[in-house]
Amino acid sequence: MRSNASDCDVLIVGAGIAGISMAAHLQDKCANLSFMMVERRAQPGGTWDLFRYPGVRSDSDMQTLGFAFEPWDDDQSIAPGGSILEYLRGVIHKRGIADHIRTSTTVISADWQGDQACWLVSVEGPDGPEKVRARWLYMSTGYYDYDHPYDAQITGLESFAGTLVHPQFWPENLDYADKRVVVIGSGATAVTLVPAMAEQAGHVTMLQRTPTWMSVGPSRDRLARVLRRILPRKLAYWLVRQRNIRLFDFLYHAARRNPHMAAEKLSEGVRKELGDLYSPEDFTPPYNPWEQRLCLVPDSDLFKSIRQGKASIVTAKIDTVQTDGIALEGGEVLPADIIVTATGLKLSLGGHIKVSIEGRPVNWGEEFFYRGCMISNVPNLTFVFGYLNASFTLRADNTAAYSCRVLNHLRTSGTQIAIARPPADGLVEGEPFPFSSGYLMRDLAQVPKSTDALPWRLNHDYLADCRDFRRNGVDDGHLQFELAPRVTDQSPVADQPEMA
Structure with missing residues (x-):
């Protein structure tokens, strides 16, 4: 097995919506960092490359399923899967992200190496197995099992x-x-x-x-079509996106208040x-x-x-x-x-990747969500778990932007490790999902826990999350920024492994 064949600051696992969003955010906000994206399928696109059934389409409007940074210009707001895939690949081409993607490459395991403050990731690609070291692991693998859909056990x-x-x-x-x-x-x-x-x-x-x-x-x-004729495309897209976000947020909360x-x-x-x-x-x-x-x-x-x-x-x-x-x-x-x-999905966090910390397996179900994207006691890792009442991309963009803020704070503070540590008196578990969908209830034990309040809550309120990210910085007392264990008072930070 080749060792240290490829090192990077950020390893993005998955080349779907979430992975592409993170790559674009890194280019815009962390241009000093190197990144690599690995995708087990032969082509990028994630869900939209996987599903090929007749009529496959978005179940969210494309003004919110589209990225905040790249306007959706097609007339169809509820778009066919092929158009969405073309849009995603257009973003990849426009931004040169393809140069960072390794397709047909599966992540087998990832082990946190505390003394080096990095993840040692085992991957297997066309050239065989190898090890990749990364300072940060970005899990954009989605939350359902690509290989094994739910088996409803239908008799006969x-x-x-x-x-x-x-x-x-x-x-x-x-x-x-x-x-x-x-x-x-x-x-x-x-x-x-x-x-x-x-x-x-x-x-x-x-x-x-x-x-x-x-x-x-x-x-x-219709509004999107009219605004595109009279306004710059980015402004028109932003206005319709904001209208849709607030409209659907209002309708959702109205339905929950008065079912x-x-x-x-x-x-x-x-x-x-x-x-x-x-x-x-x-x-x-x-x-x-x-x-x-x-x-x-x-x-x-x-x-x-x-x-x-x-x-x-x-x-x-x-x-x-x-x-x-x-x-x-x-x-x-x-x-x-x-x-x-069409009996439903099977939940799977982390795409079957064996994640461990210095050899100790991480049990997601024993930990807590932090700010909707990090996991308690797991260093230098973010995970994208989409909103269940809104577009997946809204969470993906929020998570990518927040991850970049954390990465920049590591650089400016001279630290190497960011880890969400629960308070000494512990956390009180709350309801993880305000939903009763079968695929959630069946596999709830593998989902990280959630409290009833931020920042330890897996929120399903996009606007509330945006307010939280604006008002509260990354150094909020819950997210700890630390030196690698081998850094001592006599050893300057500059001598330690740093992000590029």
């Missing part, structure tokens, strides 16, 4: 004689023209797949055990779309709006498919899968040539 699935597909591993050139398709699931993926497949399929049935709250909205933003009113509004919207085809049992979840993520139906595409008879929704539990369809508990059988198991 192995007996199905037709084509079985999971959206996370969509086969190239799947022929579903004139086929009977059953999509199992009710989340954003199912809501996207059904109308997209209905354009060619014989019929598509969305089979759900539990309904999801849905909201109709346009896929194109009954929100439920009535959402139900009224769906009733208006479907008329006599509306069935309360198919569109009334057993939880309040925004206790799980709301599903956007852009341009009413799902409801149009239902009105046209190309798609339908069935709310029932599965008894067993048969060779030619799905038998429901009530006795009905849904015939199927293709079954799509």
